[in-house]
Amino acid sequence: MDKQLFADHLATLCKRYDDILEQCGFDTLNVFSGAPSVQFLDDNYYPxxxxxxxxxxxxVTDNPHSWVIYRRGQKPKLLFYRPVDFWHYVPPAPQTFWSDEYDIELLAKPDEAKAYLTGENAAFIGEAARFDGWEIGQRNPQHLIAQLHWARAYKTPYEFTCLREANRIAVRAHQAAEEAFRAGASEFEINLAYLKAAGQGENQMPYGNIIGLNEHGAILHYTHLSTEPLPESERRSFLIDAGADCNGYCADITRSYAYREGEFAELVSAMHDKEQELVAGLTPGASYVELHKSCHQKIGQLLQQFGVIKTSPESAVESGLTRTFMPHGLGHFLGLQVHDVGGHQTAPEGGTTPPPAEYPFLRTTRTIEENQVFTIEPGLYFIDSLLGELKESQLADEVNWDKVEKLRPFGGVRIEDNVIVHADHVENMTRDCYGN
Structure with missing residues (x-):
């Protein structure tokens, strides 16, 4: 990673933090990395x-008991935990592309941080319960956190570089997963192929990999991972939603595949086309909510095209019929977290703009702006519980149930890309890595 790129990034952050701290009435920000939690009635720790x-x-994503202390207008200080420990891995003192930008102090014991911390005109962000009696400042002030969350939506060139690299790693792993699927691997074996190609373990992945064969593609967050391979005669479809990490930044990519040519393969191809039309709609000043509504129009078009519904796309959207087949939101902010913060935030000061009542799972209601990063992930699924409700509703006669039964064994299809909004174009990081 380029040192100057990070230095410029940190300079931007420091300017942001200076302004936010001043607005919120603080001079110092104490940020705790976190601490591992012991499992109940055990001596092992959760990841x-x-x-x-x-x-x-x-x-720094893997070192507990560490701190960043930021004082307005000053070089940030990093308290880096390096215990004397023969049981666990102890990371080396930082000497890398970012370390010159911090004053670094090494901690042999967590309590040594007390000597560097102040509570005077200070704010603390982190797990507060473990610091009873410590002078660390106002704990997790929401007016400050709201400002930080709002600002996180606007990414720097360094952050773009990390997100592109996370996509590159993830696409390489997605290609290995498809190869494993084509070779007849089980869900568990496909996951192993993915992790190996990514060069990242499960605890480094930004979320649990969703790897579903056949009907399991209709379970939106399926992570069970069957160890049983399917005989070739039973291989129908594969949905994988999996990411990767680069310096704490996330990729979040979904692909769907048909094992054989046929109607489901045509549906997957048609969904790719619809997804790219939606990506093109990520333009500065546009409404993400309206883009989500446009997504439902496109799902209605696919349902009509493939004979699943008997009514028009417009009627299917108006009646709520499309929501049975796509119950989730179009996408979300992406960055340091998979579902990055601030998607429903009304203004820098806080407040919430909820999604429309008919689309409760939409994670973003913000206006689309330059330098924001989104996922776009339309889907079309055959989910037993939702289909059961639909069959008992007044909309049942608008559905071709024979076609539903034909497609139900394939589970569903979802296509997801990671996209940067620039002033004059959209950059599809995911497809750039695929070369299409």
Missing amino acids: FRVNPQFKALVP
């Missing part, structure tokens, strides 16, 4: 997940 507000300042 450690870093505080995202910590990795927003420094690209």
